[in-house]
Amino acid sequence: MNDLRARIAQIVERDRARVRDVAAPSEPFTVHERRIDVDDLEVEVVGRGAVDPLLVAHLGLRGPTPDRWEDILFLDTETTGLSGGTGTYVFLIGVAHFAAGQLVLRQHLLHDIGAEAAFIAALSKEILPFRACASYNGKSFDLPILRTRFVMTLRAEITVDDSHLDLLHPARRLWRDRFGSTSLRQLEESVLDDGRTADIPGSLIPDAYFHYLRKGDPAIIAPVLEHNARDVISLVRISDRVARAVLLARAGRAPDHAPAAFALARVFERNGELEAAFACYESAYYDGDNPLRVRVALPLARQLERRGESDRAVRLVETLLELGLGTDPWRVQAEARVRRLSKKVWRARTAIVT
8 A cells, every 4th residue: 555655646746847837626526628630640530531431330330320520529537446336436537529620628527526416417518419439448337337427416328329439349359469458558659659658557546536635736636637638539549540450451451460451351341341351351361370371261262252263262271171270160161161162163164164
């Protein structure tokens, strides 16, 4: 515990100079706003132009497709505990949306737990215009906690979750096999090349907040506000990097990391974008190791058959069988596929001869 307090004190002291001009709040909650030009975010797709329904499917969309990027609310919460439950309060929520060529970031900070009802009511008005939200693991953490607080304080449902883009899942598809961790902080370092040089660890945030409630010193909460703002901005930028990877794959430039190409291929196929799916399957097969080739072979064979290249599909699967690769159930399925495709090839050749 003493070590924990020492770490919090160290973080507070580091940020104290940066917030000397911030007065201790007299209101039960406050809203901090900052605006960032879209060009300063270094985004190429998100926040620009119209929303492509097939593209946002790659961003983890569940629900109706938003009409515009301006209709999506990016959000991240900070809470008094990390496990959820009715005793966990949301004391800070950062929400951001695009408007007039800018990203508008507004952070709602609760200074008095007893004023939670008014705090949630103000937040409800903030999110009311939006029906789509984007988060990072929000489907499992942020939204359930927010929903609980809305029900307990307002006896109302949260309105922003009709459509949800949860970026955790596409981020895992693209980068988990390459970087291991897919936390926002890791992706900032590995994907955005913009790692945090100073940041309060998420595990310390609840303690920092309770320390702030006792002391009322803005320097205590400043690093938490900065952490939250960075999370929301990184969420926007990671969304854009996923979108860029999708557009490049559509143009024939599949990811050079084979597991990422395979993951994109499966989503492309599910969305009916078969040419992009084929390009990604093929890239994953030839760039991957043998275990990945086994996973890719049958979907790629299916794509080859669709393209009228059944003989190539047979050779591809037979090669893996001859090498003794794959589990017993996979080999049974692969042998059945080879028999069926071989008959198809024979029939096609016989028809040409006759």
